[in-house]
Amino acid sequence: MNEVRRSAELSVGGVIDEQQFDKREDQKMAQEASVIFNAFDRLVTMMRVYPKGHPLLDEIATSCVERIERGIQAVGDIEVKIGAHAITTLNGTPCFSAESSEKNQYIWYNAYADGLQSVTFLPGLTSSELLGFLGIINKSHGGTIHSDDDTVTLLWELELEHIEYFAVEGFVDNNSLESFSNMTEPEAIAMITDAAIDPNSPATKTLHTMFSGLTLVQLDVFTRMQIDAQKRMVVQELKDTDLAYAFGVEPALIKKLAGEWTEGADLEYRLIEALLSIVRTAPASEAAARASDLIQDVTFQLLDSQLYNQARRILELLHDRRNLFKNSEIDPLGALLEKLSDPLQLEALLHILQVNTRERENLVKLLLLLGPQKVLRQVLNLLADEKRKVVAVAQLVDLCVAGLSPQTEAEFMNPELLKSPTYFQRLLGELADRDVEAFSPAPRLIRAALGTENPKTQTAALHFKHPVFKDAVLAEKYLVPLSQVTDEELRKLALEKLGTYHPGLFQASIRDSVLARDFQGRTHAELRFLMRVYLESSDEAADALRGMVDIAGWFKGGHREFAKMALAVLLEFDDPKARAVAEKRANTFWTHGDLKRSYAETLARFVPKLETEAAQ
Numbered sequence: 001m002n003e004v005r006r007s008a009e010l011s012v013g014g015v016i017d018e019q020q021f022d023k024r025e026d027q028k029m030a031q032e033a034s035v036i037f038n039a040f041d042r043l044v045t046m047m048r049v050y051p052k053g054h055p056l057l058d059e060i061a062t063s064c065v066e067r068i069e070r071g072i073q074a075v076g077d078i079e080v081k082i083g084a085h086a087i088t089t090l091n092g093t094p095c096f097s098a099e100s101s102e103k104n105q106y107i108w109y110n111a112y113a114d115g116l117q118s119v120t121f122l123p124g125l126t127s128s129e130l131l132g133f134l135g136i137i138n139k140s141h142g143g144t145i146h147s148d149d150d151t152v153t154l155l156w157e158l159e160l161e162h163i164e165y166f167a168v169e170g171f172v173d174n175n176s177l178e179s180f181s182n183m184t185e186p187e188a189i190a191m192i193t194d195a196a197i198d199p200n201s202p203a204t205k206t207l208h209t210m211f212s213g214l215t216l217v218q219l220d221v222f223t224r225m226q227i228d229a230q231k232r233m234v235v236q237e238l239k240d241t242d243l244a245y246a247f248g249v250e251p252a253l254i255k256k257l258a259g260e261w262t263e264g265a266d267l268e269y270r271l272i273e274a275l276l277s278i279v280r281t282a283p284a285s286e287a288a289a290r291a292s293d294l295i296q297d298v299t300f301q302l303l304d305s306q307l308y309n310q311a312r313r314i315l316e317l318l319h320d321r322r323n324l325f326k327n328s329e330i331d332p333l334g335a336l337l338e339k340l341s342d343p344l345q346l347e348a349l350l351h352i353l354q355v356n357t358r359e360r361e362n363l364v365k366l367l368l369l370l371g372p373q374k375v376l377r378q379v380l381n382l383l384a385d386e387k388r389k390v391v392a393v394a395q396l397v398d399l400c401v402a403g404l405s406p407q408t409e410a411e412f413m414n415p416e417l418l419k420s421p422t423y424f425q426r427l428l429g430e431l432a433d434r435d436v437e438a439f440s441p442a443p444r445l446i447r448a449a450l451g452t453e454n455p456k457t458q459t460a461a462l463h464f465k466h467p468v469f470k471d472a473v474l475a476e477k478y479l480v481p482l483s484q485v486t487d488e489e490l491r492k493l494a495l496e497k498l499g500t501y502h503p504g505l506f507q508a509s510i511r512d513s514v515l516a517r518d519f520q521g522r523t524h525a526e527l528r529f530l531m532r533v534y535l536e537s538s539d540e541a542a543d544a545l546r547g548m549v550d551i552a553g554w555f556k557g558g559h560r561e562f563a564k565m566a567l568a569v570l571l572e573f574d575d576p577k578a579r580a581v582a583e584k585r586a587n588t589f590w591t592h593g594d595l596k597r598s599y600a601e602t603l604a605r606f607v608p609k610l611e612t613e614a615a616q
Helices: 001-009 018-049 054-073 109-113 128-141 150-158 175-180 183-195 200-212 221-231 238-249 251-261 267-281 286-304 308-325 330-338 344-354 360-369 374-386 394-404 408-414 421-431 442-450 455-464 473-484 488-503 505-517 522-539 542-548 558-573 576-586 591-616
Strands: 078-082 086-088 092-095 116-121 163-167
Touching: 018 054, 018 078, 018 092, 018 128, 054 128, 054 344, 054 394, 078 591, 109 116, 109 183, 116 150, 116 442, 128 150, 128 163, 150 163, 163 238, 183 408, 221 394, 221 558, 238 558, 251 473, 267 286, 267 308, 286 330, 286 344, 308 330, 308 360, 344 360, 344 374, 344 394, 360 374, 360 394, 374 394, 374 408, 408 442, 421 455, 442 473, 442 488, 455 488, 455 522, 473 488, 505 522, 505 542, 522 542, 542 558, 542 576, 558 576, 558 591, 576 591
Parallel strands: none
Antiparallel strands: 078 086, 078 116, 086 092, 116 163
């Protein structure tokens, strides 16, 4: 309840009865909380489908945060009580339950059992805080919290700044939640009470069975050796024969294993190796399938915890051990790697790659370990999709460059990608300022881009500095035609490339542009520049430009404009023949009036200056 609002409204003449006000405010809080917790329900459902870091989750979480902010503006801080079967306001008005859930689920029971009593959402809440909070609630609901932890402990570790909660010591152990959750709250309390009164009662035996039913698993030989050594408080001596027996491996691998296992105390890494021993010795067994699933779960947990370097090491180990199956008909670790590179997981990691500056190097290595071809295919499709938001093109292109190999080069030339202007503009636009001579797809990408009819795509290709532009066939097929188009930037870039790599074609293109006497979107300034270049690069240019000046100018207005520009350029070069032609044309009845006036003005502007310079 926002006490400031309450006091302000009640102070207005004392008209509003305090109880009625509280009841009305409670109803408002219930309405806001109902909408918000239903949104949470939908978000948690999506969190089970999409991996942590996926942009869609960020988008939905941001929408939830915005809705919470609107609720806070309407009723103050959003405060609710967590119950075994329902969420209520602090005054007990129902807000949310399994019956009101669109998914017919109630994810808050386990958190309640762990002692969570109430939650308050404060102004300034962020989407990352909300996702972290709901992630713990979802883990608690799914029973995936480690037995040494509970909901409240994990929430405390998040250090949430804009989510406050009140908790008491939970009365249900995590190991018994599944059985315990089938009881109503009164039934559970009655059982605990009976057990406390009579330690020999049936209730006590039932609780003992529920709380002590731990599942035992068959430990691998190496783990048993380590446990025995710890009990005796001695350092376990590793022998080649012990390792060979523990893992069932060929002798050639023993030395390598011994070296890896005696370096440091990386327990997660050793756990994975122990699980891999099951896969190696009996790859087609049910135990191997369970071991693979556990490796997958551990890896996903590391990714969810943003421990990308550790996850990368596991993937490196999987790739290394996969070599053991090279000559086998089955590839169990290949199947495991395929599961880890699920498209949704890749999409999440690609999003994190763009926004997480600290982990980019590890993320690039990790992604490529998930399968270069598969990853590059997804990255390139993302770059080609104009409807998909790309936060940092540079990071995605870095990944493309790092993943380039003879095996992946063909991915860049996928015909479907080459139909997308967005693909060229994003990829080539980012590569343009880099040293790309070693980027082997560049020549074919540049040719493909120049061959499109999209000016932006062609411009992106011409921004490249690459030896492929030295190719005479490419120059004649693409650069010369592009030097004559109406798009100014594209035209100038094409001329620049011709001038750098093909002087002959450059001069021919300039000559054709001038003599065609067609503006083609060019400005007067650009055409005068072309005429100057033409004059400086060709002995025939002066005669050609004088011919353009020596016209009557009655029939084509464009030719008159070219004649005016040609005269100005020739007089800049102090051409006496052009001066004579212009004086004759300016003083004859047969010349168009507009052209006569322009010639007279140009001569008046240039001739005194030329005569002064000649006298000096």
